[in-house]
């Protein structure tokens with residue numbers, strides 16, 4: 400059974416709060432919610448389901464978008480055509496980052512932002528993220544390119560930051576010479 404989820408809208412104050420650490424191990428309710436979030440994200444990236452259920456494509460979600468101000472993020476990354484990796488990170492922290500910055504050429508989107516926002520969002524090209532899995536085991540993930548952007552976008556949600564906060568209003572777009580685009 401597929402359950403289409405609803406997400407808090409950008410106008411909701413919950414999205415602007417700093418979330419607190421989640422308690423480990425996670426409750427059964429949270430594990431069930433995470434499973435639904437993974438399924439929603441995965442289906443949103445598969446054309447036939449995207450159309451069937453009228454989904455907006457998305458790669459990641461953070462708990463505040465579900466109305467819960469706790470530090471949990473979920474990313475479903477299509478690393479090859481039709482092949483997905485799921486990442487669930489509890490209390491994630493970026494412990495190191497590249498000096499190189501990149502931006503998504505087409506800008507970023509967010510399942511809580513129901514409009515197009517133009518502009519490049521500067522992100523680290525590579526990050527190392529530490530956190531815990533749903534059972535409380537420590538995990539360390541090295542992410543690059545698109546996945547690195549996704550981790551930074553989702554961790555920002557835990558600090559009440561939306562992607563467009565990082566668009567420079569005086570310089571919305573970068574050239575390839577100024578910043579590598581992916």
Ligand code: NI
Pocket residue numbers: 459508509510511552556
């Ligand atoms: Ni988002």
